[in-house]
Amino acid sequence: MKNKYLSILVLTFLFIVLSPAFASASTHNNKSHDYEVHVVYYASGGVLVPFSVGTDITMNITVSYPGKIITYEDIYAYIVNGALFPFECSLNVGTIKYYKDGSYWSTHSLPYVGSYIADPNNITGFRYGKPNTDLVDSSTYKAIGAVTYSSSSTTPMSFVVDTTEGVVD
């Protein structure tokens, strides 16, 4: 009899403790961040000289439950002190490639250009989208976000900067 009461108490306690967690598990934000350095060559005076292009990228993917639906995704990237280079360059943001169970699944192009408060010394790019794409609950997904550097004054004139992969769950 004592054991029965004890079991009921434990179960009640667990229910009270865990129920808010179940209720708030409706969305999950997956964030990934990366910093990459590339080298470009620029004509100054009589020779070409290298400049390092350091790009900082953050990717956010929000998944809503039940149903595992991607409701929001964005990429924010900037070239540190890129505006102070002696040449003009830009960052084109971005696409997110999704991989389902290790195989390529689809590419999302982010349609909206976001507003941002940025350091004017940095070259920035921010895009987002609200795709409302259904995923399959039982599968694992990876996402790789990409931004493209371009400048008509340097060689190479463009290159793709990938974020580290983010697991979408």
Added chain:
Amino acid sequence: MEKSKRIKLIQITLIVGLCIVGLSFSSVFHYSSNVKAEKESLNQNAYLYLKLERKKIKEQDVKPFIKIDGKSFTNKEFNEFQVSRNIVELNNGNSLLSDEQIKDEFIQNAVLEVEAEKQNIVVDESEAEKFTKHMRQILKQSSDEYAIQFLQDYLSALGISEDEYWDRYAVLAYKKALKISKLKQQFFNEQKAKTKDVNIDELQKAWEKYQQDLVKKAKVEFIQGSISEERK
């Protein structure tokens, strides 16, 4: 009889197998050498152009070419810039820039340099050397194989050693580039002080306009008889 047939069959299978493996290796090798050749041929255009033009520059007489706000630049300085700028274009798979396009860029850079000097923006030898060392270190530690290979090929076409490039040429080039960067920084700071919520796009546009206005205002004189066409 059956045993000898079996042995023959094994031998044939082995020969066919070896042929398949051999063919696959040769096709992989052929493919990779083609890819390499394609990549090299792109650079090859740039490097052949660089070698040829550097030779012409070495052989030409050095004369005053252009005066920008009282500061003289020689035909050699202009031609070296022209070649460097065109290397960027060729290596990116583009055609050579026209003389007019190169002149416009040369004048703009020179005007910005002169303006920086007018505003007492100084880049001394030690600052340029420090930046050069920093960049050399970044390249040394970099895993960017393209960038490392590019410099090696570039130096071989120039016919100079790595130390000579960093100590003699790069320091001068960075001195010019840093002057422009500092002028840009000063311009940005002034704009930021004027406007509280500064917009990056507007700031870039303002910088573009500022450069155009400086070029318009600048006194540019071409000195007769020393144009780059002499080399052709």
